[in-house]
Amino acid sequence: MPHLLEIRDLHKSFGQTEVLKGVDCAMEQGDVVCVIGSSGSGKTTMLRCINMLEDFEGGTIAIDGQQIGYETQRSQRKRRREREIARQRALTGMVFQQFNLFPHMTALANITLGLIKVKKMRREEANATAERWLDRVGLLERKGRFPGQLSGGQQQRVAIARAIAMNPKLMLFDEVTSALDPELVNEVLQVIKDLARDGMTMLLVTHEMRFAYEVSKRVIFMNEGRIGEEGDPKQMFLKPKTERLAEFLKSSSFH
Amino acid sequence: MDLAQFFDILWSVRWPILSGIGVTALVSALAIIAGSFVGVFVGLALTYGVLPLRWLARVYTDFIRGTPVLVLVLASFYILGTIGLQLSAFQAGVLALAVFCSSHVGEIVRGALQAIPRGQTEAAKAIGLTFSQTFSYVLMPQAGRQIAPAWVNTAAEIVKASTLLSIIGVAELLLATQEVIARTFMSLPFYFHAGFLYFCINFSIERLGKYVEKKLAIPQS
Numbered sequence: 027m028p029h030l031l032e033i034r035d036l037h038k039s040f041g042q043t044e045v046l047k048g049v050d051c052a053m054e055q056g057d058v059v060c061v062i063g064s065s066g067s068g069k070t071t072m073l074r075c076i077n078m079l080e081d082f083e084g085g086t087i088a089i090d091g092q093q094i095g096y097e098t099q100r101s102q103r104k105r106r107r108e109r110e111i112a113r114q115r116a117l118t119g120m121v122f123q124q125f126n127l128f129p130h131m132t133a134l135a136n137i138t139l140g141l142i143k144v145k146k147m148r149r150e151e152a153n154a155t156a157e158r159w160l161d162r163v164g165l166l167e168r169k170g171r172f173p174g175q176l177s178g179g180q181q182q183r184v185a186i187a188r189a190i191a192m193n194p195k196l197m198l199f200d201e202v203t204s205a206l207d208p209e210l211v212n213e214v215l216q217v218i219k220d221l222a223r224d225g226m227t228m229l230l231v232t233h234e235m236r237f238a239y240e241v242s243k244r245v246i247f248m249n250e251g252r253i254g255e256e257g258d259p260k261q262m263f264l265k266p267k268t269e270r271l272a273e274f275l276k277s278s279s280f281h
Numbered sequence: 282m283d284l285a286q287f288f289d290i291l292w293s294v295r296w297p298i299l300s301g302i303g304v305t306a307l308v309s310a311l312a313i314i315a316g317s318f319v320g321v322f323v324g325l326a327l328t329y330g331v332l333p334l335r336w337l338a339r340v341y342t343d344f345i346r347g348t349p350v351l352v353l354v355l356a357s358f359y360i361l362g363t364i365g366l367q368l369s370a371f372q373a374g375v376l377a378l379a380v381f382c383s384s385h386v387g388e389i390v391r392g393a394l395q396a397i398p399r400g401q402t403e404a405a406k407a408i409g410l411t412f413s414q415t416f417s418y419v420l421m422p423q424a425g426r427q428i429a430p431a432w433v434n435t436a437a438e439i440v441k442a443s444t445l446l447s448i449i450g451v452a453e454l455l456l457a458t459q460e461v462i463a464r465t466f467m468s469l470p471f472y473f474h475a476g477f478l479y480f481c482i483n484f485s486i487e488r489l490g491k492y493v494e495k496k497l498a499i500p501q502s
């Protein structure tokens with residue numbers, strides 16, 4: 027059985043600066059993994075490579091054994107065709123810090139767009155699926171609202187529903203509460219906790235240490251483009267092995 | 282001279298004036314439609330084109346936008362003739378205005394597309410949309426709303442610029458008015474009358490634009 031997600035020796039540079047310097051990581055179905063680390067350590071970049079929002083120069087990423095973004099033909103590494111990459115992107119669902127809902131569409135239409143155009147669902151079926159997920163995030167009665175008519179927390183919950191309605195194998199969350207007012211953070215974290223309990227496979231970048239501690243099965247500490255330390259949250263937060271992690275935890279708000 | 286007398290004379294020359302209005306409307310409409318159509322492609326080339334194409338589109342828009350419309354009109358009537366492409370005054374006029382329109386629409390489209398936050402494209406990609414799907418369902422509907430006011434401005438500019446076609450002998454409203462003046466010697470009232478008609482045309486375009494803008498507006502709060 028292949029791993030659900032397997033990253034091997036991932037390298038990524040922006041121009042001259044190498045941002046990811048050989049990242050290895052594996053996840054199994056149902057895993058909830060939190061990525062922590064200081065600003066600029068490459069957490070976002072790693073997530074963006076997984077769904078090919080960024081190209082990468084070295085290493086491989088595979089989901090369910092399927093190599094993402096590139097294929098190797100006669101030991102030649104070749105970028106896949108755009109259409110194929112688009113199809114592979116639907117294997118993962120991504121939730122962004124800035125929500126990125128489509129402002130000209132209602133909450134419902136934001137969710138059905140992918141279902142109809144990518145999953146080729148009929149409209150009634152897409153509507154039913156979208157309504158089921160809106161209900162799950164507690165926003166069914168807001169389905170006709172436009173993003174501009176929703177609070178930040180509500181927008182982020184719609185964005186989560188939009189990603190997860192596509193039935194991805196893996197959900198990627200990039201600091202999805204950092205743009206929210208403090209009083210709106212919990213409603214979003216609660217939705218994510220519910221998804222974790224239901225067995226959704228998730229990879230989350232977060233600055234919410236308490237949340238990472240509570241929700242994750244494993245924590246990855248990114249440090250300067252490498253995985254500095256990883257392990258179960260209890261051990262990581264209470265007995266960090268490396269000096270860098272200890273320092274990082276001291277400077278962050280985890281107590 | 283009183284107003285009643287002017288209206289009497291106006292009535293007697295109603296056909297040439299009406300035909301002038303018709304030609305102005307037709308020339309403008311053709312130029313706006315063709316120019317907008319081409320302009321959308323110019324805008325796409327400016328925004329997403331591969332390097333040589335983008336560069337070509339950039340030179341085209343900058344060159345056209347930097348050239349007075351009158352020069353475009355004269356060039357398409359006289360210069361195209363010398364290279365064996367003799368257009369009628371009407372055709373040359375429409376061509377010049379359409380080219381002028383396309384460069385402006387191109388720039389408007391580019392501006393609107395580039396003003397859309399990058400997160401929109403990324404969110405669309407993340408749910409697996411291809412580029413053409415992203416463009417049709419996510420980018421264009423948002424750009425379209427941005428474009429409306431600037432596009433209305435351009436349309437009004439085209440109507441005004443159509444007066445320049447009088448110089449190459451297209452019997453649009455201004456030339457028709459001038460011919461009427463030559464016969465009646467009533468320059469002041471007829472120039473006012475023409476000015477009033479242009480105002481009416483552009484005012485209607487502007488109202489129509491405002492209406493469309495309102496119709497398309499995305500509900501906020």
Ligand SMILES: Nc1ncnc2c1ncn2[C@@H]1O[C@H](COP(=O)(O)OP(=O)(O)OP(=O)(O)O)[C@@H](O)[C@H]1O
Pocket residue numbers: 040045063064065066067068069070071072
């Ligand atoms: N598009 C880009 N072009 C150039 N450099 C970039 C780009 N995106 C990110 N970087 C650089 O790559 C490095 C890693 O960035 P990344 O966004 O992955 O960090 P991060 O761990 O997510 O940080 P944060 O906690 O602030 O979100 C940073 O030094 C950043 O400046």
Ligand SMILES: [Mg+2]
Pocket residue numbers: 069070071200201
């Ligand atoms: Mg980041």
